Amino acid sequence: MPSLKDAKLRRNIDVSTVRYVINDKYDNIGKGKSYYIFTYGCQGNEADSEVMAGILESIGYTKSTDPMNSDLVLLNTCAIRENAEQRIWGVLGQLKGRKREHPDMLVGICGCMPQEENATKKIIESYDVDIIFGTHNRHHLPELIAKAYESKAKVVEVLSNEGLILEDAPKIRESKHKAWVNIMFGCDEFCTYCIVPYTRGRERSRSKEDIINEVKDLVKKGYKEVTLLGQNVNAYGKDLGEDYTFGDLLYDLDKTGIERIRYTTSHPRDLDEKTMLAMRDCKSVMPHLHLPVQSGDNDILKIMNRKYTYEGYMEKINRLKELVPDISITTDIIVGFPNETEEQFQNTLKLVREVGFEGAFTFIYSPREGTPAAKMKDDVSEEEKHDRLNRLIELTNQGYLKGHERFVGKVVEVLVDDVSKNGEGMMCGYSKHLKLTHFKSDDKSLIGKIVKVKVTEAKTWFMIGDLVED
Ligand code: 5AD
Ligand code: SF4
Numbered sequence: 001m002p003s004l005k006d007a008k009l010r011r012n013i014d015v016s017t018v019r020y021v022i023n024d025k026y027d028n029i030g031k032g033k034s035y036y037i038f039t040y041g042c043q044g045n046e047a048d049s050e051v052m053a054g055i056l057e058s059i060g061y062t063k064s065t066d067p068m069n070s071d072l073v074l075l076n077t078c079a080i081r082e083n084a085e086q087r088i089w090g091v092l093g094q095l096k097g098r099k100r101e102h103p104d105m106l107v108g109i110c111g112c113m114p115q116e117e118n119a120t121k122k123i124i125e126s127y128d129v130d131i132i133f134g135t136h137n138r139h140h141l142p143e144l145i146a147k148a149y150e151s152k153a154k155v156v157e158v159l160s161n162e163g164l165i166l167e168d169a170p171k172i173r174e175s176k177h178k179a180w181v182n183i184m185f186g187c188d189e190f191c192t193y194c195i196v197p198y199t200r201g202r203e204r205s206r207s208k209e210d211i212i213n214e215v216k217d218l219v220k221k222g223y224k225e226v227t228l229l230g231q232n233v234n235a236y237g238k239d240l241g242e243d244y245t246f247g248d249l250l251y252d253l254d255k256t257g258i259e260r261i262r263y264t265t266s267h268p269r270d271l272d273e274k275t276m277l278a279m280r281d282c283k284s285v286m287p288h289l290h291l292p293v294q295s296g297d298n299d300i301l302k303i304m305n306r307k308y309t310y311e312g313y314m315e316k317i318n319r320l321k322e323l324v325p326d327i328s329i330t331t332d333i334i335v336g337f338p339n340e341t342e343e344q345f346q347n348t349l350k351l352v353r354e355v356g357f358e359g360a361f362t363f364i365y366s367p368r369e370g371t372p373a374a375k376m377k378d379d380v381s382e383e384e385k386h387d388r389l390n391r392l393i394e395l396t397n398q399g400y401l402k403g404h405e406r407f408v409g410k411v412v413e414v415l416v417d418d419v420s421k422n423g424e425g426m427m428c429g430y431s432k433h434l435k436l437t438h439f440k441s442d443d444k445s446l447i448g449k450i451v452k453v454k455v456t457e458a459k460t461w462f463m464i465g466d467l468v469e470d
Pocket of ligand 1: 194195333363364365366
């Protein structure tokens with residue numbers, strides 16, 4: 001069983017890089033069989049699912065579009081809030097019925113939930129699942145599947161291998177022009193509300209050579225954009241003991257020829273001058289920053305263990321705006337942290353106004369078993385929490401709209417993703433500032449290209465414009 005307590009102690013965790021080798025022993029396990037992966041949660045999970053798809057296809061499986069008619073279904077789960085887990089129980093319930101009709105179907109559950117002791121117990125005891133594996137075990141997937149075919153018993157591998165860095169695993173990327181690139185794994189921040197440091201293990205960085213080579217390879221394959229991933233990318237390199245930081249990595253990646261670099265997620269305490277300078281200097285680093293603030297109240301920030309203050313956060317924002325004047329800033333905010341008062345909530349609203357966020361993911365605090373905050377008494381009623389969330393959303397929605405309005409009449413560069421669902425004859429993509437932009441065109445050959453669009457209209461969730469010739 002995984003133990004959250006042990007995870008917190010970070011005992012005996014060595015970082016080791018495992019280079020994935022395809023073992024011909026498992027070559028044909030998936031021949032003639034199909035797979036479907038449900039992915040929940042963050043971009044880290046999306047990147048992990050691409051690796052699992054790569055591993056599955058390397059042993060013969062083919063991708064299916066219908067989960068209920070697949071030979072293997074994997075649920076890549078998220079544990080960050082309770083409602084994320086509720087959804088998984090629902091899907092497992094549906095699959096139960098399907099498995100009764102198709103006893104050969106294998107169901108696997110992986111990602112963050114199996115790293116929680118109680119969730120794993122519940123899965124083992126109450127659900128018809130064949131394979132249960134954690135975030136640190138996905139390179140053993142062929143072996144786990146082989147075992148599951150051999151035995152009728154549940155195959156469980158959730159042991160923490162928290163120092164693992166997996167390299168050279170095959171990947172099936174969802175997009176042909178945008179790619180996730182993990183630069184580090186795990187988190188050592190231990191914000192008091194958050195389960196991630198327990199489920200994802202200690203903070204560990206990939207070598208800069210492996211990252212740079214991956215991006216160079218993507219450039220060769222025609223990719224236009226990479227998003228660098230980590231729970232706290234600003235801590236990149238700290239564990240490597242070299243004098244090479246996230247800012248250095250941005251400068252180096254800028255030289256690879258990739259057109260667009262984005263990154264997520266940042267921690268306000270670790271966001272440093274060099275990174276901000278790289279945002280100013282590197283043409284490929286996009287003028288958008290997602291900088292989760294969580295709260296605007298200093299006492300709450302302290303109890304959350306965020307290690308910065310309202311004033312410290314604003315100092316970084318003001319410096320960024322000085323260096324990259326048209327930058328777009330988005331954030332994450334939690335309302336209803338245990339015992340948050342109306343006055344403390346008002347401080348959050350004040351900060352939202354002062355920064356001028358152009359987008360925010362807003363959450364009601366959700367107690368996660370095993371985290372320090374879950375033990376705190378809480379005197380904020382559910383009704384009050386919802387009311388605060390609604391007031392916050394009203395304000396942040398104005399920010400979204402203003403963020404789009406400022407581009408009306410201007411020409412923006414859009415990396416075209418797909419045909420738009422926003423009406424016949426429209427296509428869509430994202431501008432440099434990460435604004436979803438729809439424009440009139442039915443030319444599918446534009447997908448994966450960067451085009452110029454003159455913005456004519458701003459809505460809360462997107463902008464509309466016309467293609468302009470170069
Ligand atoms: N309750 C509510 N929101 C949470 N987050 C993380 N843990 C919790 C929790 N227990 C939010 C934070 C984080 C984002 C990914 O999820 O805002 O930045
Ligand atoms: Fe969770 Fe804090 Fe780590 Fe983000 S920085 S993953 S909120 S512990």
